[in-house]
Amino acid sequence: MIFCRALGQGAFGEVYQGLYRHRAGDAVEMPVAVKTLPHLSTSQAETDFLMEALIMSKFKHPNIVHFIGVCFDQHPRFIVIELLAGGDLKTFLREARPKPDRAASLTMKDLLSCIVDVAKGCKYMEENRFIHRDIAARNCLLTTKGPGRVVKIADFGMARDIYRADYYRKGGKAMLPIKWMPPEAFLDGIFTTKTDVWSFGVLMWEVLSMGYMPYTGCANREVMQLVTNGGRLAPPTNCPPQLYAIMTQCWQPNPEERPGFGLILERLGYCMQDPDVKRAPLPVYTKPPSSE
Numbered sequence: 001m002i003f004c005r006a007l008g009q010g011a012f013g014e015v016y017q018g019l020y021r022h023r024a025g026d027a028v029e030m031p032v033a034v035k036t037l038p039h040l041s042t043s044q045a046e047t048d049f050l051m052e053a054l055i056m057s058k059f060k061h062p063n064i065v066h067f068i069g070v071c072f073d074q075h076p077r078f079i080v081i082e083l084l085a086g087g088d089l090k091t092f093l094r095e096a097r098p099k100p101d102r103a104a105s106l107t108m109k110d111l112l113s114c115i116v117d118v119a120k121g122c123k124y125m126e127e128n129r130f131i132h133r134d135i136a137a138r139n140c141l142l143t144t145k146g147p148g149r150v151v152k153i154a155d156f157g158m159a160r161d162i163y164r165a166d167y168y169r170k171g172g173k174a175m176l177p178i179k180w181m182p183p184e185a186f187l188d189g190i191f192t193t194k195t196d197v198w199s200f201g202v203l204m205w206e207v208l209s210m211g212y213m214p215y216t217g218c219a220n221r222e223v224m225q226l227v228t229n230g231g232r233l234a235p236p237t238n239c240p241p242q243l244y245a246i247m248t249q250c251w252q253p254n255p256e257e258r259p260g261f262g263l264i265l266e267r268l269g270y271c272m273q274d275p276d277v278k279r280a281p282l283p284v285y286t287k288p289p290s291s292e
């Protein structure tokens with residue numbers, strides 16, 4: 001294993017780009033991501049780190065980041081993961097917003113394709129009775145920023161903490177993704193696959209708003225208040241009504257009335273074929289009013 005360069009600051013430690021050779025003598029080297037555990041980690045942190053790797057190793061799906069291996073016999077401990085060179089989905093969307101000097105680089109079709117990729121990963125997890133608990137644009141990675149990009153679900157930290165059953169270990173509510181959670185989750189701690197459906201609806205909103213923070217400007221407790229009283233995110237600018245309809249179905253107060261990911265994928269399929277949806281313009285960058 002050779003570490004080349006740092007890719008980003010993970011919640012745990014550093015994520016590096018590295019080269020992985022399956023056997024010592026192999027000529028072929030595969031670029032990978034290497035997630036390290038800081039030296040001074042507690043044994044708890046080590047267990048967490050290993051648990052996340054264990055969870056990832058169970059999945060085999062094109063829209064879930066592929067786990068390659070762990071190295072725990074020396075420091076730093078590290079996990080070897082498929083390299084996704086495009087970075088995370090939220091950053092990608094924000095960087096792709098149309099600017100005055102640059103026309104929109106993405107079409108509605110591109111946004112829909114990202115949404116469908118995540119839905120496929122979620123359907124696979126639903127079929128395997130796995131609840132992710134933190135579906136959000138920040139936790140999804142892209143193979144590349146360019147055309148032909150594939151989006152993969154890439155962070156299992158929230159789901160891992162449940163295995164450790166002390167969910168509030170990290171300083172209580174502050175660590176909960178409240179803006180991506182349904183009422184039954186933040187009020188009663190009830191998590192089912194329908195929790196991920198609600199979060200997926202918020203991810204759809206993130207994608208179609210090209211990376212805005214949901215409930216912009218609201219604090220978590222204001223969001224809990226609003227959502228508990230039936231308030232919901234408004235449609236992003238230019239969002240086709242067919243897509244907003246899917247989001248609102250994901251945000252039904254009663255979990256049983258939320259669609260499963262199979263049905264969501266079907267409805268997204270119709271949207272992909274609908275000419276009105278495909279030709280819908282993206283949120284336009286509104287030029288600041290001219291100074292004269």
Ligand SMILES: CN1CCN(c2ccc(C(=O)Nc3n[nH]c4c3C=[N+](C(=O)[C@H](O)c3ccccc3)C4)cc2)CC1
Pocket residue numbers: 007008010011015033035065081082083084085086087088138139140141154155
């Ligand atoms: C100009 N741009 C600047 C940003 N740049 C990047 C920025 C970050 C990455 C990156 O972290 N790629 C990763 N590949 N595989 C894994 C990754 C992270 N993993 C993890 O497990 C991380 O914990 C994780 C998980 C979900 C989301 C983020 C980080 C596994 C790649 C390119 C592209 C070019």
